[in-house]
Amino acid sequence: MRVKLQDLLRQGEIVLKERKIEQYRSNAYCLLHKHFNVSRAQVLLSQEQDYPEALVLAYWADIRARGERRPLQHLLGSWEFMGLSFIVNPNVLIPRPETEWLVEYVLAHYQGKPVRVLDLCTGSGCIGLSIKKLLPESQVTLVDISDLALEVARENSEALGAAVKIEKWDILQGVPFYLEKERYDLVISNPPYIKTEELPTLQPEVREEPAIALDGGQDGLLYYRALAGEWSALLKPGGEMLVETGEDTGAQVLALFEQHLAACALYPDYAGLPRYVTGRKE
Structure with missing residues (x-):
């Protein structure tokens, strides 16, 4: 699946903000980092590229779960x-x-x-x-x-x-x-x-x-x-x-x-x- 990590992060932030999650920006980044293991600088400099579809879908599953008020710590596992x-x-x-x-x-x-x-x-x-x-x-x-x-x-x-x-x-x-x-x-x-x-x-x-x-x-x-x-x-x-x-x-x-x-x-x-x-x- 061809995506840009910066876009994924921003879209995740939008979803969490709409669900009234406090610290929605840091929550979205933590979940992105969990799945893609990238720094904030790498996200900002990211270009559109191919990632396994399962990886992108897993990120969105966590975003949805956090929007449903599942604790961030449980989603991260540590x-x-x-x-x-x-x-x-x-x-x-x-x-x-x-x-x-x-x-x-x-x-x-x-x-x-x-x-x-x-x-x-x-x-x-x-x-x-x-x-x-x-x-x-x-x-x-x-x-x-x-x-x-x-x-x-x-x-x-x-x-x-x-x-x-x-x-x-x-x-x-x-x-x-x-x-x-x-x-x-x-x-x-x-x-x-x-x-x-x-x-x-x-x-x-x-x-x-x-x-x-x-x-x-x-x-x-x-x-x-x-x-x-x-x-x-x-x-x-x-x-x-x-x-x-x-x-x-x-x-x-x-x-x-x-x-x-x-x-x-x-x-x-x-x-x-x-x-x-x-x-x-x-």
Whole structure:
């Protein structure tokens, strides 16, 4: 099929703009790059030439899917987090830029230390695997209830060359017997924190993500009660628990932490919204 990539890009932009897709230009380019592996400069300088028809049709299929509010990350099959490429699909939560703060905090406070890390509700493994990759001396365990999510985490572990331990468990069921005697320097989590009643109001793209990774119960605090209670017992003396919260529940999570941990603090994200809570075991 004889086409000009610049024309394909512009036509894709038009379709996505008509479907009211935010950042329609970058979305169209990402999908073009996925199929044709070209830089923006190459697109601008492109001349009309022959491409396999299947390639052009696959691009348009993705444009249509994005116009129907399928997440861009699902269409691409991967997404960047902490400068690393992570496999993503509808079985895991899409890594968000604000979650990088958790890893940045760990890098700032534990650089050069052989820390033992427990990443709960790991999903794609982006938090724990980033820590392992950027702090190679760390020992990291990933935990999630979903077999499908853990399969993605395993694939990411292999792709990144980051050797970690992976366990299946529902953290709401308390600490399993095989972890009861383990002690960690860091317990870290970005658990489900959306209130159940708010799930139907989320953006269409977010509703494409697994509900099990979003639903934080009636008040959005279900998982934080378990984390601050049973799971904080796995911290070494002086060990630290670090979590991401909803922008409207940070103060409540802080209060839960203060019932079980010391030196608790609430930190803002880069937009100034209260989002991260830390606490230490005395």
